[in-house]
Each structure stands twice: as structure tokens, then as C-alpha cells.
Amino acid sequence: MMSSPRTLYEKVWDAHVVERRDDGSCLIYIDRHLLHEVTSPQAFEGLRAAGRRVRRPDLTLAVPDHNLPTTTRIDAAGQELPIADRESAEQLAALRRNVAEFGVPYIDALSARQGIVHVVGPEQGFTLPGITMVCGDSHTSAHGALGALAFGIGTSEVEHVLATQTLILSPSKTMEVRVDGTLGYGVSAKDVVLAIIGRIGAAGGTGHVIEFTGEVIRALSIEGRLTIANMSIEGGARAGMIAPDKTTFAYLKGRPMAPRADDWARAVDWWRTLPSDAGARYDKVVRLEASDIAPALTWGTSPEDVVPITGSVPAPDSFADASKRAAAQKSLDYMGLTPGMRMQDVPIQHVFIGSCTNSRIEDLRAAASVANGRHVADGVRALVVPGSGLVKRQAEAEGLDRIFTAAGFEWREPGCSMCLAMNPDKVPAGERCASTSNRNFVGRQGPGSRTHLLSPAMAAAAAVTGRLADVRELMG
Ligand SMILES: CC(C)[C@H](C(=O)O)[C@@H](O)C(=O)O
Numbered sequence: 001m002m003s004s005p006r007t008l009y010e011k012v013w014d015a016h017v018v019e020r021r022d023d024g025s026c027l028i029y030i031d032r033h034l035l036h037e038v039t040s041p042q043a044f045e046g047l048r049a050a051g052r053r054v055r056r057p058d059l060t061l062a063v064p065d066h067n068l069p070t071t072t073r074i075d076a077a078g079q080e081l082p083i084a085d086r087e088s089a090e091q092l093a094a095l096r097r098n099v100a101e102f103g104v105p106y107i108d109a110l111s112a113r114q115g116i117v118h119v120v121g122p123e124q125g126f127t128l129p130g131i132t133m134v135c136g137d138s139h140t141s142a143h144g145a146l147g148a149l150a151f152g153i154g155t156s157e158v159e160h161v162l163a164t165q166t167l168i169l170s171p172s173k174t175m176e177v178r179v180d181g182t183l184g185y186g187v188s189a190k191d192v193v194l195a196i197i198g199r200i201g202a203a204g205g206t207g208h209v210i211e212f213t214g215e216v217i218r219a220l221s222i223e224g225r226l227t228i229a230n231m232s233i234e235g236g237a238r239a240g241m242i243a244p245d246k247t248t249f250a251y252l253k254g255r256p257m258a259p260r261a262d263d264w265a266r267a268v269d270w271w272r273t274l275p276s277d278a279g280a281r282y283d284k285v286v287r288l289e290a291s292d293i294a295p296a297l298t299w300g301t302s303p304e305d306v307v308p309i310t311g312s313v314p315a316p317d318s319f320a321d322a323s324k325r326a327a328a329q330k331s332l333d334y335m336g337l338t339p340g341m342r343m344q345d346v347p348i349q350h351v352f353i354g355s356c357t358n359s360r361i362e363d364l365r366a367a368a369s370v371a372n373g374r375h376v377a378d379g380v381r382a383l384v385v386p387g388s389g390l391v392k393r394q395a396e397a398e399g400l401d402r403i404f405t406a407a408g409f410e411w412r413e414p415g416c417s418m419c420l421a422m423n424p425d426k427v428p429a430g431e432r433c434a435s436t437s438n439r440n441f442v443g444r445q446g447p448g449s450r451t452h453l454l455s456p457a458m459a460a461a462a463a464v465t466g467r468l469a470d471v472r473e474l475m476g
Pocket residue numbers: 038039066136137138139152420
């Protein structure tokens with residue numbers, strides 16, 4: 001009998017069903033579990049209280065990222081420096097204690113492999129096509145770039161996965177987001193995902209797993225695909241996926257935790273069966289044309305508030321919906337912007353190049369190519385925070401750190417940094433930041449901070465001009 005055509009999501013889901021329940025939910029096997037310091041302490045506490053062990057420590061990997069300061073971590077004698085903030089220090093110490101007690105593999109703050117959990121997973125080959133992967137963190141969607149079904153879970157689910165390596169889940173609807181054509185000059189993966197969210201809205205993907213398809217996605221590197229899948233959650237989706245292909249296999253081959261020898265060949269054979277079948281149906285389909293996508297950025301306090309850099313601050317009246325009009329007015333008040341103002345006339349005081357969206361080597365190369373031979377504008381503070389120690393090392397081998405520091409950027413240790421105000425890197429109230437991160441929510445980069453989301457090259461352009469700028473005018 002011919003089975004009906006299935007999507008990538010349906011294939012991965014079907015391969016992980018342990019038990020189907022009468023209410024339509026399923027017990028799903030979880031292949032990989034990532035942990036960080038913020039959402040794991042109570043889960044371990046729960047295990048301890050129930051006298052349970054971690055069922056599969058070998059499928060679990062922990063790394064600190066959110067609370068770690070990104071200034072130097074060792075003193076002149078090579079000793080680890082204490083963490084000044086008490087709550088952060090406690091959370092980091094708890095992770096260290098928990099992984100030791102429960103035998104969970106752990107990448108320490110001083111290891112070159114340390115980094116943001118969503119940068120570390122793919123980099124180590126812990127993330128693989130066709131797997132189910134979870135982490136107590138919403139941007140786990142990033143890992144879908146390699147063809148995994150990866151999503152964020154809450155702390156009680158973290159405990160459930162630690163104890164059982166399974167989760168009870170209801171199937172999601174499917175949504176295809178297809179981007180056809182070829183990207184224009186100066187347009188990056190970040191601009192593509194901002195355009196997508198601008199189109200579908202911050203709730204557009206609710207209840208769905210998005211599959212990103214089309215020529216533009218196929219032509220992207222894994223770094224670019226990670227940027228796109230990372231922000232699926234900002235479009236409201238449960239997860240985002242991209243079918244594995246030769247780019248994926250080339251990226252993974254030889255990574256420390258990827259399959260080896262015969263296992264590799266067997267894995268690739270299976271991975272090749274994963275792309276959606278011809279004729280597979282999605283519950284929703286959205287199409288974008290690459291030629292309509294320009295270097296973009298946000299003007300408001302939702303990731304859906306997207307305009308091209310050549311655009312202006314919108315007037316609240318321009319929104320058809322009354323609640324959108326009210327939200328836009330509130331956003332503009334918070335952001336200190338007035339309708340009609342050209343985006344390129346908006347001055348900035350901070351630049352943040354980093355986060356699990358845009359802190360990989362390609363991102364740093366793109367930013368460095370704009371920074372090269374220029375200087376950070378007066379009154380601007382610009383941070384470059386590599387996503388992992390290995391990204392940092394690679395960037396240093398290429399001389400990118402010297403380009404940045406010569407241009408007046410700060411070159412930091414890996415971590416979440418200024419993406420969210422959980423460590424010393426913060427934007428002061430009322431000040432404005434051009435940021436390569438993924439959330440521009442009220443207070444996200446510090447109480448009263450104002451965030452404009454954009455690509456690494458656009459962030460570098462803002463740093464050297466002191467305002468939101470069209471990177472195409474600075475590209476040689
Ligand atoms: C702290 C963590 C739970 C949170 C998340 O879930 O995403 C953070 O990573 C974020 O980006 O807001």
C-alpha cells in the first residue's frame with residue numbers, strides 16, 4: 001500500500017511516537033535534551049525530592065550561558081573570578097552541583113566549548129537531523145535549522161524529560177513558509193526572518209510548526225538557517241524546521257558528537273528520507289519573494305514591527321485594527337519615536353552583536369567587513385559577543401577581533417550578554433540599542449531600554465555611523 005505523502009515534521013513526529021492516546025496526544029521520545037542554569041534548578045530539585053535519577057544522562061548536555069558575565073572569567077593568575085551578582089552566582093553554582101550529582105555531561109564556563117546553548121548544540125554535533133530535541137528555553141527552535149524537531153519546554157517538562165526521556169505532546173498543525181528567488185545586495189538571513197515575521201505577525205504561527213522552504217533557504221549556510229529557525233518562536237510557531245540536505249551533512253560531518261564511521265553512513269541514509277514528500281500538504285502556506293526583501297529592522301516593541309531601513313516610523317492610524325493602533329501608539333511612546341521619522345535619522349547609543357540568533361562566525365565576519373577600517377561613532381558603545389568559545393577562537397584566528405577592537409568595539413567572552421538583562425550587560429533606561437538579538441520587548445535589554453532588531457552587518461553600520469543606517473551604503 002502506498003503511504004500518503006508526509007511533511008518533514010510528520011516524518012520526525014511519527015518516528016518518535018511511543019504511544020498514541022485517546023485524546024489525540026502522544027507520548028513522544030526525546031532524543032536530546034539541552035540544559036542551562038536558568039530553567040533547570042527546580043527540575044533537579046524535583047528529581048531529588050522524588051528520589052529519581054536522570055534516565056539518559058548520555059542524551060543530555062548542560063552549559064551555562066544566560067547569567068555569565070562576558071568580561072574576562074579568570075584573573076592574572078588564571079584563577080576563576082567569582083560572580084558578583086548573588087542570584088547569578090547561585091544559579092550557576094546550582095547547575096554545577098546538579099550536573100555533578102546527576103552525572104550529566106557539562107561544559108564548564110572556562111571551557112572553549114562553552115557558549116550559548118543554541119550555538120553549542122549544532123557546533124558540537126549534539127543537534128542532528130530527524131531528532132526530537134528540547135531545552136527549557138524558547139529559542140530551542142533554532143536547532144530545527146538542521147532538520148530536528150526542536151522546541152522550548154517549561155521547567156516541569158524539563159523534569160519530566162530528565163526523569164523519563166519522553167514528553168506528552170499534542171501534534172501541531174503545519175505551515176510552509178516558502179521564500180523564492182535570490183537575495184539582493186546586502187540582504188541577509190536576519191532580514192529574511194524579519195520579513196517573514198513582519199508578514200505573518202508575532203502570532204501568525206500559533207499552533208503550527210513552520211517548515212522554511214524555497215530557493216533562498218536552500219542557498220543559505222547552516223549559520224543563516226539557524227538565524228531563521230531561531231526566530232520561528234517570534235512568529236508564534238511551536239518550532240521551525242528546514243529539511244536536511246548536503247549543506248547540513250557537510251556542516252555536521254566530523255563534529256565531536258556527530259555519528260562516526262558506519263553510524264554516519266547509516267544516519268545520512270535516514271536523513272535523506274526526511275525532506276517533505278512531493279504532494280505533502282501543509283495546513284497553511286505563505287510565500288515571499290526574495291526581491292521584495294530589503295535590509296530590515298524593527299521600530300516597535302514586537303518582532304512583527306518590521307520596516308525596511310529605507311522606510312519611516314509608521315503612524316498608528318495606518319493600522320486597520322483598533323488594538324494594533326493602540327499597541328503601535330504605546331510602542332512609539334516607549335521607543336521615543338514619532339510617526340513619519342525616517343528610520344535612518346534615528347540615533348543610537350548602543351550596539352549589540354551577539355545572541356543565539358546572530359553570534360556565529362559568519363555573523364561576525366559580516367559585521368567585521370563593515371567595521372573594517374572604520375570607527376565606532378562618538379558616544380556609542382558597541383559590544384561583540386561571540387556565541388561560543390570556539391566561535392571566538394575561530395574569529396581570532398581570522399583576525400576579526402583585531403578589526404573590531406581597532407574600530408572601537410568591545411570583544412567579549414561568550415554568553416547571552418545584552419540579549420536579555422540577566423547579566424551585567426544592559427542598556428540603560430531611555431537609551432537605544434541596535435541589536436542582532438531576537439526580542440525587542442519592553443525592558444528586554446534592561447528596564448526602559450529601547451531595542452531595534454537587525455542583522456550583524458546593519459548593527460555594525462549603526463555602530464560606525466551612530467544611527468540606524470543602510471548597510472548597502474557602506475559596503476564596498
Ligand atoms: C531565560 C529563558 C527561559 C528565556 C527563554 O525561554 O527564551 C531566554 O532565553 C529568552 O530568550 O528570553
